[in-house]
Amino acid sequence: MKISLFIKTFLLLLLSFSLVFIVSNYVSRQRFLPLYIEENINNVKTSILSNTDKIKSGTSLSDTSLMNLSSETSFILYTNNGIKESVGSITLDESSVLLFVIDLYDQSNAKKEGNLLYHTTLVDDIYHINYIYQFELGTYLIIQTRIQSLRNIDTVLNQINVTEGLFFFIMIAILSLIISYGITKPIKKITTYATELSKLNFQSKLKLKRKDEFQTLITALNEMTHNLKVSYQSLDEANQKLEKDIIFEKRQEEKKKALIHMINHELRTPLSVMKGMIEGMIDGVGRYKDKDKYLNELLNQIDAIESLTRDLTYSLKLEDKIKPNDICDTKLAIDQLDSLFELAKQKGVKITSRFKQTVLEMNEELFVLLLKNLLKNAIVYTKNNEVVLLGELSGPYFSLTIRNQGHLNEDELKDLFLPFYRGNNEKDNEKGTGLGLSIVKQICELYDLNLALFNDGSDVVARVDIPRKMIEMSSL
Incomplete structure (x- = not known):
């Protein structure tokens, strides 16, 4: 079954755009959660690093910008003498702080950036992120924060994606139709034009308002049409001339055959007469005994034959005279x-x-x-x-x-x-x-x-x- 170029182009573009959209959406979903956690970690890290000098100089935690972080964040400032200050829900007491610090430093997947160390753990669909900033040996800033998993958010995103996907599918379909039409319209015109050329119709003109490769193609086709038209006209004229020449040659041949037949008829009589006269003169029979008289008649017959052959030769070469x-x-x-x-x-x-x-x-x-x-x-x-x-x-x-x-x-x-x-x-x-x-x-x-x-x-x-x-x- 033949499928039009327009349908093929439309389906190809629709499939291509749809695949791009689906893959892009899938990649975004896969990257969203890591980026969300990473963004939260970076916010906490930036806040810690920007306040270390203040805390070191004795500024209270409650007077720093750390308080702008999530309400799920707890802070402990620990020195060798014990917990100096704490903010938020504390899960550590003085006896367990050092064990917490040692345990965190022993974690193989903990990440350290200068004096800052942090570790992420997923427990019951909640991300627990623990930070330790070491001011000096025995002095630490301990921060505990929690981030809720995005399971519920996924449900919302799925609903949004369905609506968004339908909208984008309609837009992709419309865009595919426009692009397909833009590509196939000039091709259809060129096809129609080429069909007319195949029928040797050189009157049609190909015109398209384009400023791309199609315009170059159209110019080349119009030039080719002009050359074909000139060549065809030359060939047609040559064929007509050849046909006329063939007809002329055929007529000339027929004339020559007719002339040869007539020559044979016209020369036979005077030659027969001449032969009889010569035989009579040789044998001295009857009136041909007077050779002088009949030699003159014989000469007249020869003159007539000479005149005839001259005219015949001329008539057969008339066309050669034309220049x-x-x-x-x-x-x-x-x-x-x-x-x-x-x-x-x-x-x-x-x-x-x-x-x-x-x-x-x-x-x-x-x-x-x-x-x-x-x-x-x-x-x-x-x-x-x-x-x-x-x-x-x-x-x-x-x-x-x-x-x-x-x-x-x-x-x-x-x-x-x-x-x-x-x-x-x-x-x-x-x-x-x-x-x-x-x-x-x-x-x-x-x-x-x-x-x-x-x-x-x-x-x-x-x-x-x-x-x-x-x-x-x-x-x-």
Whole structure:
């Protein structure tokens, strides 16, 4: 059975205080009678010694302070000539005085202090104490006193002790309760606090108005709680990051597996074509006899495969490009679009550009790659030979918008960002790997960017919102 600390402390204190009281009372009782007799003896001794000079000089016993002693005290002043003076009830005559003196000196338990000798005898519950002070040989002061035993006093003391004991027991019980409460109250609070900590509840606070060791303990516990809270938060953040990393790695692995499967599918066709062309040229069969013509076609196929493997290699290493605290100046980025402006010129496509200058929280190489792929896709698939390129500031974001005339059905909007997907329209014969928009999507996922591709009337719009450094820049 579990017993609370309060009950244990209370019972322990109650028992301890009670034992102290009982032992103290017992010792006092045992010491009371000896001290009582000793005090009486000392009073008589002091009175004798203080009056010896007076008695020696002839002062009568009745004129000394000896008369202040108990009425149970008798005095005899004896000289060689006999009893010179006596006071009180005399039990000795002249013939027995010397025998009394000799007998007292012969007592082995008699106590002698200088000229004073005394002896105590208990007879019929009465203490008989005899004193002899020797002035000179043959001259003695004999004092006999009696002290009643304390047997009757014991009865009275027992009655007093019962009442006193009950009072002290109540006081001891109250004192034990107060001390027990004072000890167990902070312990209960600390226990409750520790229980909350075990449940990882770091919100509760431990406060006690103490100026003792408990205050030191409370301070240490509060400090430990703070350290635990910081450590737990760090661990929780690390676990969340680890979970995100695991999910990211899992997704990357799945992407890589899918890409490998698609690579196998995409490369098989051109390689089969190339193999057939080479075999035809070697054997000189049919149309492949014109080796010069088909060597150029073969070279074009090799270029396509090289472009495909380059894009694939790049797509698999996008995350390696990201570095801490990457930034990108949009002016420097747009300066790298000369090749696309030249492509648009060759195709007769007009690019209308309004691009605000700012600093983005993004790797410059990846931003340029994202911008090039979106812009190239718009140049290739626009239907009215016009593309609009906008870079606008929208609060903490840089909003990149590319607009070209066209229309995509809902199925195409879902599939355009898949690797190797090519839309169904009259310009599908354009050279390309089918990885451009897939790479755009990967970059947006790496930076958790909001990417949108939608139809807006007769136009197709691609929009990406990118966080920027909050530094105002002038327009380009």
